[in-house]
Amino acid sequence: MWAQHLLTLPPKPRGFHLITREVVAAVPELPEIHAGLLHVFLQHTSASLTVSENASPDVRRDFERYFDRAVPDGWADFEHTLEGPDDMAAHIKASVLGAAMSLPVRQGQLALGTWQGIYLCEHRGRGGPRRLVLTLQGAG
Amino acid sequence: MWAQHLLTLPPKPRGFHLITREVVAAVPELPEIHAGLLHVFLQHTSASLTVSENASPDVRRDFERYFDRAVPDGWADFEHTLEGPDDMAAHIKASVLGAAMSLPVRQGQLALGTWQGIYLCEHRGRGGPRRLVLTLQGAG
Amino acid sequence: MWAQHLLTLPPKPRGFHLITREVVAAVPELPEIHAGLLHVFLQHTSASLTVSENASPDVRRDFERYFDRAVPDGWADFEHTLEGPDDMAAHIKASVLGAAMSLPVRQGQLALGTWQGIYLCEHRGRGGPRRLVLTLQGAG
Numbered sequence: 001m002w003a004q005h006l007l008t009l010p011p012k013p014r015g016f017h018l019i020t021r022e023v024v025a026a027v028p029e030l031p032e033i034h035a036g037l038l039h040v041f042l043q044h045t046s047a048s049l050t051v052s053e054n055a056s057p058d059v060r061r062d063f064e065r066y067f068d069r070a071v072p073d074g075w076a077d078f079e080h081t082l083e084g085p086d087d088m089a090a091h092i093k094a095s096v097l098g099a100a101m102s103l104p105v106r107q108g109q110l111a112l113g114t115w116q117g118i119y120l121c122e123h124r125g126r127g128g129p130r131r132l133v134l135t136l137q138g139a140g
Numbered sequence: 141m142w143a144q145h146l147l148t149l150p151p152k153p154r155g156f157h158l159i160t161r162e163v164v165a166a167v168p169e170l171p172e173i174h175a176g177l178l179h180v181f182l183q184h185t186s187a188s189l190t191v192s193e194n195a196s197p198d199v200r201r202d203f204e205r206y207f208d209r210a211v212p213d214g215w216a217d218f219e220h221t222l223e224g225p226d227d228m229a230a231h232i233k234a235s236v237l238g239a240a241m242s243l244p245v246r247q248g249q250l251a252l253g254t255w256q257g258i259y260l261c262e263h264r265g266r267g268g269p270r271r272l273v274l275t276l277q278g279a280g
Numbered sequence: 281m282w283a284q285h286l287l288t289l290p291p292k293p294r295g296f297h298l299i300t301r302e303v304v305a306a307v308p309e310l311p312e313i314h315a316g317l318l319h320v321f322l323q324h325t326s327a328s329l330t331v332s333e334n335a336s337p338d339v340r341r342d343f344e345r346y347f348d349r350a351v352p353d354g355w356a357d358f359e360h361t362l363e364g365p366d367d368m369a370a371h372i373k374a375s376v377l378g379a380a381m382s383l384p385v386r387q388g389q390l391a392l393g394t395w396q397g398i399y400l401c402e403h404r405g406r407g408g409p410r411r412l413v414l415t416l417q418g419a420g
Contacts, residue, residue, distance in 0.1 A: 037277075042393075045331070062218050062219055071326065088339065091332050102178060135317055135384050191379050192325045198360040201360075206351070206358075238378065251413050253325070
């Protein structure tokens with residue numbers, strides 16, 4: 001069984017945001033899958049997806065602090081500066097974290113660990129709406 | 141064809157560990173798949189999975205050295221410190237390396253390169269047992 | 281529907297290279313898939329795959345500059361030095377960016393965003409030819 005949905009998330013501020021609920025709500029066929037996979041793909045190169053801790057907002061703030069330090073806006077050696085100081089840094093952060101991931105589906109639900117949630121990582125100051133392609137497959 | 145298995149790995153010390161053998165042993169249907177994919181997912185946010193060199197233990201030690209330097213325990217700017225100095229660093233390392241990956245299956249075997257192996261990357265000093273969800277699919 | 285192909289890319293210089301066209305050309309069944317996934321896997325541990333900006337060559341040069349700084353060749357603490365100063369750094373870069381990714385297929389095409397392209401990231405000075413396993417699946 002295959003199902004594919006487009007999901008557009010409204011603009012979010014720069015930072016790391018929990019989107020597990022929005023993703024699950026966009027895939028109404030999830031309860032029909034006994035064993036399968038949900039593939040989540042972000043159609044952008046300056047935002048990314050990851051799975052991390054779903055409870056403490058300070059974890060998400062620390063992600064932002066760490067990546068801002070590890071990949072500095074306007075790094076002196078960047079050549080691609082035309083689209084602003086946060087653009088090239090955003091491309092690199094996005095590739096380090098990734099635009100795609102597959103999550104297991106088990107007995108009609110995402111088989112995440114207790115503390116896992118899906119993050120949208122917005123690396124630009126004004127990233128705008130972000131579009132995802134959700135692809136569900138599995139055995140009923 | 142779909143098969144899904146849970147695999148719990150016993151506690152491992154902080155560092156990078158080869159687990160290819162354990163993963164393959166947990167998926168007895170592998171030889172039945174002519175062309176397919178094995179999805180490996182770790183249900184935790186302070187350990188991760190990657191594929192890298194399968195022969196030299198010094199490579200795995202260098203991974204540990206590098207990531208300890210790149211994401212320092214107890215970094216002064218971390219706000220989330222309640223669960224110990226290695227907790228927040230572990231979340232970040234885990235997202236950089238990732239909790240999920242799919243590997244190709246070909247003629248009944250994982251289609252890894254000659255030098256590739258699956259690593260469990262344990263980012264905590266006392267991470268405890270780690271649970272994986274293995275999802276196999278393919279054509280027989 | 282399942283299809284699996286091997287694709288060997290000719291040697292490329294160290295750096296980040298767009299390979300979207302080569303990948304698509306190697307999967308002639310793509311137009312038959314209404315909704316599905318293409319899994320791309322690199323059978324090496326010193327090169328990697330990512331999705332990023334597909335238009336500006338300066339973005340790809342900045343990727344190379346950034347990663348060369350973030351994971352220095354011949355870092356003093358590396359123990360695995362037998363295969364040259366770029367070898368261990370290459371393993372780490374490869375794991376940060378990853379050897380595997382799945383991309384959505386929609387109405388017979390890769391469902392990439394307007395600005396997204398597939399990069400082969402060559403982390404070695406003389407990496408040689410690189411082999412990929414392409415696994416396509418989906419509903420017709």
